[in-house]
Amino acid sequence: MLKATIAIIASLLTFIPAVLSATDPIGGRYSFSLTTFSPNGKLPQLSHAIKATTLGSPIVAVRNLNGIALASLQTLPSPLMNDNGTPTFFKITNSIVLGHTGVNADGRVVANAAQRLAVEHAFTFQEEIPINVLLEELALLFQDYTMKAGVRPFGCSIVVASANDGIFAIDPAGTVTKVDQGVLILGKGNNEENIGNIKKSVQDHHTSQDMERILEKTIKENFTEFGVLSNCQSVIIASASVKEDKFKSSKISP
Ligand SMILES: *[C@@H]1O[C@H](CO)[C@@H](O)[C@H](O)[C@H]1NC(C)=O
Numbered sequence: 001m002l003k004a005t006i007a008i009i010a011s012l013l014t015f016i017p018a019v020l021s022a023t024d025p026i027g028g029r030y031s032f033s034l035t036t037f038s039p040n041g042k043l044p045q046l047s048h049a050i051k052a053t054t055l056g057s058p059i060v061a062v063r064n065l066n067g068i069a070l071a072s073l074q075t076l077p078s079p080l081m082n083d084n085g086t087p088t089f090f091k092i093t094n095s096i097v098l099g100h101t102g103v104n105a106d107g108r109v110v111a112n113a114a115q116r117l118a119v120e121h122a123f124t125f126q127e128e129i130p131i132n133v134l135l136e137e138l139a140l141l142f143q144d145y146t147m148k149a150g151v152r153p154f155g156c157s158i159v160v161a162s163a164n165d166g167i168f169a170i171d172p173a174g175t176v177t178k179v180d181q182g183v184l185i186l187g188k189g190n191n192e193e194n195i196g197n198i199k200k201s202v203q204d205h206h207t208s209q210d211m212e213r214i215l216e217k218t219i220k221e222n223f224t225e226f227g228v229l230s231n232c233q234s235v236i237i238a239s240a241s242v243k244e245d246k247f248k249s250s251k252i253s254p
Contacts, residue, residue, distance in 0.1 A: 035146050035147065035152070035153060043146065043173075045146075045152060045153055046146055046153055046172060046173050049102075049152070049153040049154065049155050049172035050157075050171055050172055050173070052102050052103055052155040052156075052172075053101060053102035053155065053156055053157040053171065053172060053186070053187065054102075054187065054188070054190065055102070055187070055188065056075075056100075056101030056102040056103075056104075056156070056157070056186070056187035056188065057072055057073055057074055057075040057088070057101055057187050057188065057226070058072065058073050058101070058185060058186070058187045058188045058189040058190070058219070058223050058226050059071070059072045059088065059099045059100075059101050059159055059184075059185070059186045059187055060072070060183075060184070060185050060198065060215055060218065060219065060223075061099070061159050061161055061167045061179070061183070061184040061185075061186075062182060062183050062184075062198060062202045062211055062214075062215065063161075063166055063167050063179070063182050064182060064202055064203070064204045064206060064211070065204045065242070066204075066205075066206065066207050066208060066211075066241055066242060066243075067163065067207070067208035067211070067239060067240050067241035067242050067243075068161050068162075068163060068166075068167065068208065068211075068239060068240050069208055069211035069212050069214075069215050069237065069238070069239040069240075070089060070097065070099055070159065070161055070215075070237070070238045070239065071212070071215035071216060071218075071219055071235060071236065071237045071238075072088040072089070072099060072101070072235075072236045073219050073223050073224070073226060073235060073236075074088070074236065075188075075226070084104065086104040086105070086107070086108055087111075088100065088101070088236050089236065089238045090111040090114070090115060091115075091247060092114050092115060092118045092129070092134065092160075093118050093122075093128040093129060094128070094245070094246045094247070095128070095162055095163040095164060095240065095245050095246060095247065096118075096128075096129075096131065096134065096160065096161070096162045096163075096247075097160075097161050097238050097240070097247045098110075098111050098114050098158055098159070098160050098161075099158065099159045099161070099186075099238075100156045100157070100158045100159075101156060101157055101158075101186045101187035102154075102155045102156035102157055102172075102187070103154075103155035103156050104156075106154045106155045106156040107154075107156040107158065109154070110138065110141065110142075110154060110156060110158055111158075113137075113138070113141055114134060114138060114160075117129060117133075117134060117137050117138075118134065121133065131160070131162045131164075131165045131168070134160065135160060135168055135170070135176050138158070138160070138170055139170055139174040139175075139176050140174070141174075142154055142170060142171075142172060142173065142174035143173070143174035145172075146172070146173060146174065153172045153173070154172050155172065156172070157169060157170065157171050157172065157186050157187075158170050159184060159186055161238075161240070161247075163240035163241070163242055163244075163245045163246065163247065164242065164245060166178060166179065167179040167184050169184055169186065181195075181199070182199065182202065183195050183198045183199050183202070185198075187226075188223075188226035189222070189223045189226050194218075194222055194223070197218065197222065198214075198215075198218055201214050201218065202214055207241065208239040208240060208241040209239070211239060212237050212239050215237065216235050216237060219235050220235065
């Protein structure tokens with residue numbers, strides 16, 4: 001009798017994971033809290049984290065010869081709110097701004113780490129942190145959270161914009177990409193059509209103020225389906241001109 005019960009329980013235990021992986025082919029039994037390789041060589045938790053970043057509020061970043069402009073649209077849970085409490089853009093140095101999308105709380109942690117790195121570098125070396133040092137440290141931070149025990153990957157992608165060196169993106173895997181084409185969209189609305197439209201409207205003779213206006217118009221025309229636009233506060237803009245080498249905007253968190 002006892003043997004039979006044990007046999008039944010044992011067969012149930014082998015059956016349950018099979019059912020789980022059959023109902024959730026992407027995650028399945030290899031998708032618990034740790035990032036673990038699946039037999040086909042993928043890291044499902046990482047794919048899920050990257051997916052989470054594509055659901056975040058849109059961030060648009062453009063660069064031409066004169067400077068850089070960034071804009072973002074807030075996604076709010078209720079029309080009665082006009083701020084979600086987490087700044088999208090953070091000032092890292094006078095000439096570097098960081099923006100994040102995806103899981104807001106995760107983005108805040110990364111932004112905080114970036115600000116701390118900048119302060120520590122300035123204190124130790126009496127200079128602003130060079131962009132390559134900042135990118136390397138942040139990429140290592142992201143990568144750390146794909147391997148360490150008891151943690152999950154960050155559910156956010158970030159854009160790092162430097163007035164002199166251009167626009168860079170880092171994804172949850174820790175991959176750093178330099179944006180060569182002059183236009184980057186993170187989060188919702190990242191598609192060829194929107195990138196093409198923005199490329200067409202931003203020309204090399206435009207000043208950074210022109211680009212701010214163009215981004216505001218673009219977001220109001222073509223991105224509002226991805227967020228809320230009850231008042232103009234919902235479009236958050238930051239820009240820098242190469243000449244001044246400085247980002248300015250009241251919407252950047254100091
Ligand atoms: C919005 O999208 C339409 C259709 O693709 C396009 O013609 C238009 O130029 C876009 N507007 C802006 C400001 O990018």
